[in-house]
Amino acid sequence: MNFKDFKKLVCDTRTTRRFKKDITIENIELEEVLDAARVVSSAKNMQPLKYITVTDKDLVKKLAQTCQWAAHLKEWNQKEEEQPSAFIIVLNDTKIDGFAMLDCGIALNNIMLGLKIKGYSSCPLASIDKQLCKELFSLDEKIEPMLGIAIGVEDETIKVVDVKLDTNYYRDEIDIHCVPKRDLNDVLIGKF
Numbered sequence: 001m002n003f004k005d006f007k008k009l010v011c012d013t014r015t016t017r018r019f020k021k022d023i024t025i026e027n028i029e030l031e032e033v034l035d036a037a038r039v040v041s042s043a044k045n046m047q048p049l050k051y052i053t054v055t056d057k058d059l060v061k062k063l064a065q066t067c068q069w070a071a072h073l074k075e076w077n078q079k080e081e082e083q084p085s086a087f088i089i090v091l092n093d094t095k096i097d098g099f100a101m102l103d104c105g106i107a108l109n110n111i112m113l114g115l116k117i118k119g120y121s122s123c124p125l126a127s128i129d130k131q132l133c134k135e136l137f138s139l140d141e142k143i144e145p146m147l148g149i150a151i152g153v154e155d156e157t158i159k160v161v162d163v164k165l166d167t168n169y170y171r172d173e174i175d176i177h178c179v180p181k182r183d184l185n186d187v188l189i190g191k192f
Helices: 003-012 027-037 057-066 100-117 130-136
Strands: 049-054 086-093 121-125 143-152 158-162 177-181
Touching: 003 100, 027 049, 027 086, 027 100, 049 057, 049 100, 057 086, 057 130, 057 143, 086 100, 100 121, 100 143, 130 143
Parallel strands: 158 177
Antiparallel strands: 049 086, 086 143, 121 143
16 A cells, blocks of 8 residues: 555545445454554553444444434434444453553544445444443443444545634535545644
């Protein structure tokens, strides 16, 4: 893979909130992505992250219904037929003295890229019901849910647009999900 291909992969890996229905994702596919994510950098190499894969349709539905899907889209909420096909739940093992938030960001990025290469889209959700996760999966008190990653086949058009006034994502007049991004000159503040 050259840099041009890598940048295209990064640009194409967008947060998706509308998924095609009746798509089956096998646990083995999620495990392959997690096997790659488990070897990424970890602060102090402590590796406090753990994962749960969820492909059971009833459990996926329960999880999807508890999430807030698009905080900036006040007049939109995900319909049942737009729900994902699977979830990965990212957990922090608090018995391990690490930097779980840093590790989660690194792992999340790699998980999302890996899923995209496999033909899936994803949506990281800090709004997942963490208490429900503890109950559904009988988690030990030292295992804390951090976020859910909804996974499926995207059923919406998403495009990156230049920032006009703010960075809030929005849906345009033809229902394309627009994601404003700052220009490189706005984020690169020095070259020494």
